[in-house]
Amino acid sequence: MKHITIKDVARKLKVSVSTVSRAFNDKYDIRAETKELILKTAKEMGYKPNPIARKLIQQRSLNIGILVPEFINSFFPEVIIGAQEILIEKGYQVLIMQSNESAEIELKNLETMLDNMVDGLIVSLCSENKNIERYKSIIESGTPIVFFNRVIEELPASKVVFDDYKWAFFATEHLIVQGHRDIVHFSGPKNLTLSKNRSQGFDAAHRKYKISEGKKITCGFSMEEGERVALELIEKNEIPTAIFAASDPSAIGAMKVFKEHGYRIPNDIAIVGFSESSLAEHIAPPLTSVSQPTGDIGQTAAKLLLDQIETTGLFIPQTIILNGRLNVRESSIKVD
Amino acid sequence: MKHITIKDVARKLKVSVSTVSRAFNDKYDIRAETKELILKTAKEMGYKPNPIARKLIQQRSLNIGILVPEFINSFFPEVIIGAQEILIEKGYQVLIMQSNESAEIELKNLETMLDNMVDGLIVSLCSENKNIERYKSIIESGTPIVFFNRVIEELPASKVVFDDYKWAFFATEHLIVQGHRDIVHFSGPKNLTLSKNRSQGFDAAHRKYKISEGKKITCGFSMEEGERVALELIEKNEIPTAIFAASDPSAIGAMKVFKEHGYRIPNDIAIVGFSESSLAEHIAPPLTSVSQPTGDIGQTAAKLLLDQIETTGLFIPQTIILNGRLNVRESSIKVD
DNA sequence: TTGTATGCGTTATCAT
DNA sequence: ATGATAACGCATACAA
Numbered sequence: 001m002k003h004i005t006i007k008d009v010a011r012k013l014k015v016s017v018s019t020v021s022r023a024f025n026d027k028y029d030i031r032a033e034t035k036e037l038i039l040k041t042a043k044e045m046g047y048k049p050n051p052i053a054r055k056l057i058q059q060r061s062l063n064i065g066i067l068v069p070e071f072i073n074s075f076f077p078e079v080i081i082g083a084q085e086i087l088i089e090k091g092y093q094v095l096i097m098q099s100n101e102s103a104e105i106e107l108k109n110l111e112t113m114l115d116n117m118v119d120g121l122i123v124s125l126c127s128e129n130k131n132i133e134r135y136k137s138i139i140e141s142g143t144p145i146v147f148f149n150r151v152i153e154e155l156p157a158s159k160v161v162f163d164d165y166k167w168a169f170f171a172t173e174h175l176i177v178q179g180h181r182d183i184v185h186f187s188g189p190k191n192l193t194l195s196k197n198r199s200q201g202f203d204a205a206h207r208k209y210k211i212s213e214g215k216k217i218t219c220g221f222s223m224e225e226g227e228r229v230a231l232e233l234i235e236k237n238e239i240p241t242a243i244f245a246a247s248d249p250s251a252i253g254a255m256k257v258f259k260e261h262g263y264r265i266p267n268d269i270a271i272v273g274f275s276e277s278s279l280a281e282h283i284a285p286p287l288t289s290v291s292q293p294t295g296d297i298g299q300t301a302a303k304l305l306l307d308q309i310e311t312t313g314l315f316i317p318q319t320i321i322l323n324g325r326l327n328v329r330e331s332s333i334k335v336d
Numbered sequence: 337m338k339h340i341t342i343k344d345v346a347r348k349l350k351v352s353v354s355t356v357s358r359a360f361n362d363k364y365d366i367r368a369e370t371k372e373l374i375l376k377t378a379k380e381m382g383y384k385p386n387p388i389a390r391k392l393i394q395q396r397s398l399n400i401g402i403l404v405p406e407f408i409n410s411f412f413p414e415v416i417i418g419a420q421e422i423l424i425e426k427g428y429q430v431l432i433m434q435s436n437e438s439a440e441i442e443l444k445n446l447e448t449m450l451d452n453m454v455d456g457l458i459v460s461l462c463s464e465n466k467n468i469e470r471y472k473s474i475i476e477s478g479t480p481i482v483f484f485n486r487v488i489e490e491l492p493a494s495k496v497v498f499d500d501y502k503w504a505f506f507a508t509e510h511l512i513v514q515g516h517r518d519i520v521h522f523s524g525p526k527n528l529t530l531s532k533n534r535s536q537g538f539d540a541a542h543r544k545y546k547i548s549e550g551k552k553i554t555c556g557f558s559m560e561e562g563e564r565v566a567l568e569l570i571e572k573n574e575i576p577t578a579i580f581a582a583s584d585p586s587a588i589g590a591m592k593v594f595k596e597h598g599y600r601i602p603n604d605i606a607i608v609g610f611s612e613s614s615l616a617e618h619i620a621p622p623l624t625s626v627s628q629p630t631g632d633i634g635q636t637a638a639k640l641l642l643d644q645i646e647t648t649g650l651f652i653p654q655t656i657i658l659n660g661r662l663n664v665r666e667s668s669i670k671v672d
Numbered sequence: 673t674t675g676t677a678t679g680c681g682t683t684a685t686c687a688t
Numbered sequence: 689a690t691g692a693t694a695a696c697g698c699a700t701a702c703a704a
Contacts, residue, residue, distance in 0.1 A: 017675090018677095024699095052698095056388050056697080116387070283620065284621070385681080
């Protein structure tokens with residue numbers, strides 16, 4: 001069952017392949033009737049231009065690749081959906097790959113995307129964060145690429161980021177205003193800029209209220225990580241009055257462990273998360289969390305990427321910083 | 337900044353392109369030393385075989401496409417991760433696309449995957465379920481394809497499904513055993529086989545206990561749909577003593593609405609969900625739900641697909657039915 | 673307006 | 689063991 005090619009159509013209609021080709025690429029002169037006839041019979045024969053061959057000669061694919069570190073939590077899927085809205089609108093198709101937070105798989109995914117000649121990439125790094133050199137070479141080679149959320153500052157590419165510093169500050173301030181003076185920060189993976197920024201916002205709030213610096217524990221983004229760190233605190237008997245976690249899953253994991261050990265949330269321990277997973281408002285008690293404009297992040301990244309793809313001359317990378325919201329819920333408000 | 341091609345390498349080493357090609361495909365005769373030399377200098381020059389050109393001539397890509405209707409809930413991501421484990425192991429890369437439950441986008445995604453010459457497809461249909469004819473033609477053309485979870489029975493392809501009938505039966509039976517005689521089923525989208533099966537399991541449990549048939553309301557899988565249907569019941573003042581929802585999100589949406597209207601879960605209304613989203617055990621009260629072996633589903637689908645890809649002769653489609661578990665939690669157990 | 677010829681970057685066949 | 693050359697399926701500069 002061989003594929004039908006342009007030649008088959010040409011032969012059948014006794015025209016040249018170029019004429020058939022022209023019928024499918026309406027930037028050339030071609031008589032309206034022949035074009036119509038060709039398109040009609042091509043359709044009848046079940047002919048479709050082979051995009052692989054097309055890519056080979058045109059060096060473009062109308063495909064955009066999106067690389068994310070995970071998609072179990074709703075954050076990345078929501079961003080992807082936002083990006084997809086813009087890209088599909090413009091005739092692009094979106095290919096997604098996820099690396100399970102593994103730098104090795106991330107690199108393979110990256111190469112696969114390039115192998116498939118994507119016209120551009122939208123990337124959020126995995127927390128291992130090891131492929132900087134490869135990204136540099138890709139950027140240098142001229143492949144349009146936009147980073148979001150988990151970015152590396154030094155890379156000369158456009159970025160869409162969240163104002164982690166500011167909102168970590170607000171989240172911490174909220175706890176301080178509630179009267180807490182012994183707050184522990186579950187900070188994110190060390191290599192990520194956003195971990196640093198959230199951590200610094202945490203410190204800044206302490207400074208503003210002239211409270212001695214809060215304790216920080218490095219903690220992954222996952223629920224398991226939150227459970228691990230919470231257990232650690234319980235074993236050491238170093239229970240703070242409040243926790244500000246760098247992610248919702250880690251906050252939820254900690255909450256689970258504390259509840260299991262008889263601590264009441266928020267009365268014994270107040271908890272604030274970050275990133276507003278869809279869980280936050282449904283768990284018990286509902287989790288106070290910073291929400292990020294996920295759809296916006298995706299849309300903005302997509303627009304930036306399209307700009308870059310369509311720019312012929314020198315492209316100047318931009319960094320766009322988006323705003324969020326602090327959703328205050330029961331997990332951080334003492335009830336009597 | 338042109339790409340380095342096989343010709344560049346050949347010219348530099350004063351050998352023919354065929355020799356260089358041979359060095360990269362070790363199925364041909366080539367002297368060990370020349371091969372080594374070629375690979376070495378190729379690496380130095382930064383040459384990599386262009387997979388697009390390779391695909392054009394070899395008609396294979398080592399890429400597998402996975403098509404899902406959504407990935408906001410953790411179900412599909414978990415399946416994908418399972419599939420990925422198997423496929424990456426075998427040297428395949430996994431491209432993912434999601435259709436947001438839109439048949440139109442699903443079709444485009446499908447074509448994009450084929451455009452990229454994936455060696456096979458793993459597909460779960462969107463609930464609109466309109467592209468049957470296209471799937472038929474793809475199967476006929478010989479493209480290996482495995483459906484999972486949301487399948488169409490009549491398609492002659494391998495399928496990995498869950499025993500929806502049986503587990504819907506168990507879930508309903510659980511409610512009946514708890515003493516409920518007025519149970520409403522939030523059934524899934526009409527076109528899907530799994531909706532029908534879950535619905536029939538619901539009926540079967542009623543028959544077994546000789547209870548008059550339960551009421552059924554068609555309801556999408558999303559939280560919003562659950563909210564909508566719950567509101568409808570409240571407005572009509574037709575409050576059952578228990579609800580068996582065909583999905584966790586719709587169960588959770590309903591739970592939210594009922595709680596907001598002053599109903600206590602499970603004392604006023606017991607609720608059971610299906611598919612065990614990661615939410616289930618964390619919401620208040622924890623949701624009784626049927627859990628599916630998501631990772632297994634993905635792995636099984638991947639294995640089936642690889643079998644088919646590697647089978648040269650006639651391939652006989654298989655249907656594999658996987659088992660689950662009923663996780664009983666507070667949402668369905670009356671407390672005093 | 674249409675046809676001819678060339679090239680995109682490979683691999684495969686046939687010589688040598 | 690290596691080289692020359694024809695595909696793969698298409699787009700495009702140039703000629704007609």
